[in-house]
Amino acid sequence: xxxxxxxxxxxxxxxxxxxxxxxxxxxxEALASKRFRPEHGSHRQDDKENWPQSQHLEExxxxxxxxxxxxxxxxxxxxxxxxxxxxxxxxxxxxxIRAAIRKLRAEEIKGEALFPRSGVANSxx
Numbered sequence: 001x002x003x004x005x006x007x008x009x010x011x012x013x014x015x016x017x018x019x020x021x022x023x024x025x026x027x028x029e030a031l032a033s034k035r036f037r038p039e040h041g042s043h044r045q046d047d048k049e050n051w052p053q054s055q056h057l058e059e060x061x062x063x064x065x066x067x068x069x070x071x072x073x074x075x076x077x078x079x080x081x082x083x084x085x086x087x088x089x090x091x092x093x094x095x096x097i098r099a100a101i102r103k104l105r106a107e108e109i110k111g112e113a114l115f116p117r118s119g120v121a122n123s124x125x
Contacts, residue, residue, distance in 0.1 A: 068097075069096055081101045
């Protein structure tokens with residue numbers, strides 16, 4: 001009786017493995033068909049037509065980021081930069097502002113390292 005039970009379990013496990021193998025094969029075939037599906041020619045044509053426009057928009061964004069970066073150079077307050085960061089809507093703007101904050105904090109830390117504050121007052125004076 002134990003032998004029949006073990007044999008049945010083996011057959012069930014074998015059948016389950018076979019079903020899993022078949023399912024995996026179907027999944028791989030589906031992925032392969034999606035991965036190597038040829039692109040439609042109209043999409044490539046649209047990309048070619050929109051490329052100058054998207055390049056122009058990217059150049060405008062780069063110019064705006066350069067102007068923002070120059071503006072941030074004049075700001076010396078972390079609080080003011082933090083306010084700008086919260087108000088910024090674009091990812092690239094936030095990235096530039098965060099870099100300015102890090103730079104300003106590094107300069108503050110460097111300044112404190114060069115001129116440490118004395119915690120003890122001169123008691124002899």
